[in-house]
Amino acid sequence: MVDTMALLPPFVRSSRTARTVEHPPVALPADDEVLLDAPDDRLGPALVAAGQGSYEVAAALLASTRAASAWEHRDRYVVRLASFACARPEWFESWRTAAPRDPDMLVVGAQLAVTRVWGSPAREELLREVSPLITAAARGDDRDPVPWRIALDHAHGSRAGHKYFEELWEAAIRRAPHHYGCHAAALRCLAESWHGSHRECFDFAETAAQDAPADSLVQALPTRAALAYLTDGCGPDVPRARLDAAVDRAIALSARFPAADPWPAEMRNKLTYVLALLDRREDALEQLRRIGPYATSFPWELVSDDPLGRFLELREEIRLRSASGHPRSGHRGRAHSRDH
Structure with a gap:
């Protein structure tokens, strides 16, 4: 096993006071208004x-x-x-x-x-x-x-x-x-x-996020580690609290950007998928509102040859489940994808 910390730089830690700017969410656009990988x-x-x-x-x-x-x-x-x-x-x-x-x-x-x-x-x-x-x-x-x-x-x-x-x-x-x-x-x-050593990958991602500025995309790196874990199927379990902390950090990052903005779209698409895997449907629905018309190939291409179609399907599933009022459940197991 490779020593995780040996691969990390000697980051200089500093306290940062960051004010989260709240941007009003937007309604979900119609399916035919959604674009895949739209350029800025x-x-x-x-x-x-x-x-x-x-x-x-x-x-x-x-x-x-x-x-x-x-x-x-x-x-x-x-x-x-x-x-x-x-x-x-x-x-x-x-x-x-x-x-x-x-x-x-x-x-x-x-x-x-x-x-x-x-x-x-x-x-x-x-x-x-x-x-x-x-x-x-x-x-x-x-x-x-x-x-x-x-x-x-x-x-x-x-x-x-x-x-x-x-x-x-x-x-x-x-x-x-x-x-x-x-x-x-x-x-x-x-x-x-480190196939199967997801805790070490979380260590790497969390340390990097801890040292990054509050508005850096590195704040979403633990969500990528969570995605790898949830779509892998091997190695010891990662505690649910650690998965929730990863997405909570990314949710805070998402709130710093305007809704319906192509720049954070991939981060929000990835976050939405992880929230769906964790069955946090209300949080996933909020990210879908913030995504607006900007779907991205990643992560949907990991589970479908039609990433836009899969995004729209999951969006509808989340919307219907949220409207049905079913209680939120915990993570019920790992999903599987072809790659991560």
């Missing part, structure tokens, strides 16, 4: 331009995130742009040709290379060939944690050893101690290498 108003124009063969808008968008050290937004935009380039590569190839040393192009290129081979049966071997692209992206801007998140995913997919993982983790958090993408990637690595 900054990413949308970049995707439209890419669809027309132009890379300049995407390049300007990523350059602005780097200039502002907006690493969470940068990470999300890189993933979406790379996914788009998988299906429509012409605009990206034009970018690569025009600006072969552009740090923003390099990080999209590294993500694209990993995304392209991730589902292959020969993933481990193919990922080894991707390493130079990740190295080039990391050298593009030494402040940028996103190449290190990609490197953590690469280590996960290629089944790299713990020593290499620890080196990557230390490099990532040195650049951005509370970057959610790096923490989520690390948790995926640990969940696989």
Whole structure:
């Protein structure tokens, strides 16, 4: 068993006084108004331009995130742009040709290379060939944690050893101690290498959340550990109180953002699924109100080939059960998914 604390940085703990801003919830939109993985108003124009063969808008968008050290937004935009380039590569190839040393192009290129081979049966071997692209992206801007998140995913997919993982983790958090993408990637690595050792994964997630600012997405990391536990089916039980504490922390984070906002949508979708697994239907219904029309592929793609359809089905189930007035029950066992 790997020592959990050995993988954690020496966080400097400090007390924080944070005021939760209450935003009024919205009513549930009609099914035909719900969108899957809708881009925000900054990413949308970049995707439209890419669809027309132009890379300049995407390049300007990523350059602005780097200039502002907006690493969470940068990470999300890189993933979406790379996914788009998988299906429509012409605009990206034009970018690569025009600006072969552009740090923003390099990080999209590294993500694209990993995304392209991730589902292959020969993933481990193919990922080894991707390493130079990740190295080039990391050298593009030494402040940028996103190449290190990609490197953590690469280590996960290629089944790299713990020593290499620890080196990557230390490099990532040195650049951005509370970057959610790096923490989520690390948790995926640990969940696989510690298969069944969910309490250690909770230790990692809870320590990171405790040290993160109140408005950081890392506050929702324990919910990801809860999702892994509830959809796994092996290892010792995690106390119900620990699961409830994880979702309570994420509920507090959700309340800090406006309702019907695409930025926290994935966090809220994940939280809703975990609340449903825990049979906390009133809390799940409140998150559905806050989600509004913004469904996300994760986590519904873990349990269905039609993530939007599964989201709408569960939404209706929660709404009907809430209206029926059945008493809340405790967690009745673990669900199962194909991956987490």
